[in-house]
Amino acid sequence: MIQKTCLYDNHVKHNAKIVEFGGFLMPLEYTDITSEHLAVRNDAGVFDCSHMGEILVTGKDTLSFLNYLVTCNVKEAKAMKMTYGLLLYENGTVVDDLMVYKINDEKCMLVVNASNTDKDYEYILANKKDYDVKIENQSNDYGQLALQGPSSLSQLQKLTSYNLSELKYSYFDYIKLDGKDFIISRSGYTGSDGFEIYGSPIDIIELFEKLYNNGVQLCGLGCRDTLRFEAAMPLYGHEINDQVTPLEAGLSFGVSLEKGDFIGRDVLLKQKEQGLTKKLVGIELLERGIARGGYELYKDDEKIGEITTGYMIPNTNKVYALGYVKIEYSKIGEEISVLIRNRKVKAKIRNKKFLNKEYAR
Template sequence: MPADPVPTEPVSAGPKKTPLHELHRELGANLVDFAGYLMPLRYKSETAEHQAVRTGAGLFDLSHMGEIFVSGPEAGAALDHALVGNLSPMAVGKARYTMIVAHDGGVLDDLIVYRLADETWLVVANAANVAVVRESLVERAQEFQAVVDDRSDSYALIALQGPRAQEILAGFTDAPLAGLKYYAIFAAPVAGADALLARTGYTGEDGFEVFVDAADAVAVWTALAAVDGVVPAGLSARDTLRLEAGMPLYGNELDAETTPYEAGLGRVVKLDKPGDFVGRAALAAAEATPPGRRLVGLVARGRRAPRKGYPVVTSDGSPCGVVTSGAPSPTLGRPIAMAYLDSGAGETGLAVDVRGRHEPVDVVALPFYKRS
């Protein structure tokens, strides 16, 4: 089998800046290097930012994400071959969560794919994986009449998330937002700028993701941020929001050593779709074999939060798993975590080894939080 592509990003003198960098500085954001970009970790209080999204509206800069366009008469067929999902039957204006895997079935990235027109698709990749996704798509599309075009540097992505998102966004667009279903997208002006407007998000709340030209980012952000009650939110709040919603993070719950089935996401793999796709044989074998581990939710009984990499142990102290993500939950008021448990491990009498101290936890179903 051919080798999977290796990232070929050019050597950089330092992290990139998003089109909104100067605004973040003016707002006093704590900026950190995340996936090669200077990104706001928090502005003032990550808990306040988290609660704003749960109760009102939070505004996120997601311009570090990758926007890769695939176009041509066989673009859909190329994506069917390159990804685990059955994308070509999607209607124009729809979106789908899917994955790109290696030949051995390990996840290279989880993606959202939008169909913008009959022969035009938008693949949104995680920032750290843009290079490998782009090079994989280029290599896998070679036998198809399809062109892969990475336009990540040309776009900014702004997310407005929370129960007030529709009400607030309606003040800046004539688009019929009430009729835009979850996981759908269309072109519409937002605050005077041409935009792609998607009803998607990574917080467990209703909300929208707005793709605009990088040159229009400041104007769009400024207009939305001026609305009373809209709170700029950083990576810390985004992480606790997605954790409460049980959403996987690449590099934590997903990586090249993990198959979709281990992560409890086998539903995104369409083994019965027409034609072959990269990783199909390995994934078919994985589906037929009980996984050696399973992803679960943990709620701590005490106040000490499990963190990524902490061991999960049985009542006698034997290791039986590992935490992949963990943090205090502002919504639940208790520490929570996601963890992989060994297939033979029970779900009672467990604890997490928090720096040498065994903290009891309860296993619960994911997600921890689901909006009404």
């Protein structure tokens, strides 16, 4: 069944080109990807993220359960702060990546990818064991917006007396906007400063229109992908899936091997000890062409890997890609080639820092 978010009618009203994504009808673009991308980098843009899943975990074993379930250390995390983590299979590959919003020691909200919400929920229930926790899929109760870009702070500040500059990166709070209740975190998936905002569907619709009327660019999934790619953030189904581990994907910052047992830990420990056989790298094209997800990578005649995502960065001539290569060809500066329409195009391995992030972590 294809679902609609609470903002579907608004997307149509604002002339969005609609596509199906993760089981939802979502806006691909309202104007065009390039201008929406630039609005986020230079000013402010708002995204409908209501398709994402919210799973609430409550109860006295919340922290020990989550520490067993996900890769990050939820016990050690500060309250009212979000932490990036992954949900793994026993073999160490990825079920999904997620954000853990730690409200207190007995209440955490997991924010997961839209296309994985049902799968994650089932997986979490199946691994509940004897932990004293309650697990609720609250995805339909929440609407979510992401307000992103350097002007996000001033735009949102117009709507609240809460001093938003005090809300530091990756922290969240209960905040009133024009008298309505929201959960707001200083965070995002674009590499620019911004906020992620959770509220009731009706309040989210009102906020969306308010931001639009205040001059915030409406942004679709098209630029959401170019922005997260430029910031080298992984997307489930591309950089991560059930064929790779977080270590291969370069996501060890989201994995605490020291915190004790969690699902998939044994495999990661072994992998760390024995060394990786492949890893995710940044790639820069040295000749004309655009490298896209799924294109093969070669060293001379040997196939050494595949692109996961690639773009010409909007408004530049730079063509970058992320992709997996065999470990022996993963050194920065290594010259390789990308097979584009049966033609080998020269490329080289580079770091994944395509974007200089201009906000303080």
